[in-house]
Amino acid sequence: MPRAAQPALRKAKFKKGDQVQVIAGKAKGQTGEVLRMDLKRGTLLIKELNMVMRHTKPRRQGQSGGIIPMESPIHISNVLQFCESCDRGVRKLCDKPAECRYYKNRKK
Numbered sequence: 001m002p003r004a005a006q007p008a009l010r011k012a013k014f015k016k017g018d019q020v021q022v023i024a025g026k027a028k029g030q031t032g033e034v035l036r037m038d039l040k041r042g043t044l045l046i047k048e049l050n051m052v053m054r055h056t057k058p059r060r061q062g063q064s065g066g067i068i069p070m071e072s073p074i075h076i077s078n079v080l081q082f083c084e085s086c087d088r089g090v091r092k093l094c095d096k097p098a099e100c101r102y103y104k105n106r107k108k
Helices: none
Strands: 019-022 031-038 043-046 051-056 066-071 079-083 088-090
Touching (some): 019 043, 019 088
Antiparallel strands (some): 019 079, 051 066, 079 088
């Protein structure tokens, strides 16, 4: 029997360390740094954004359990790259913002 077709991995728009701005969801409008990407699921982790509380049990003797805040993944479609010269999220970054057609409304 033939194997089921695997879904293709998404193209990576971002990489670790990029500055991004969230455009949808409960963290809308906030900016942060990309920590990790999961191309299979199409999600990424952003430093100190989309925080959830993880309830943990103590696993070893002497270890304490509790409620630990941790980042939750955000879908790639809900973020844009952050441009510092425009001070907002943009679809495409440019080497020379003064000459780029994507930067007509940028702040000076």
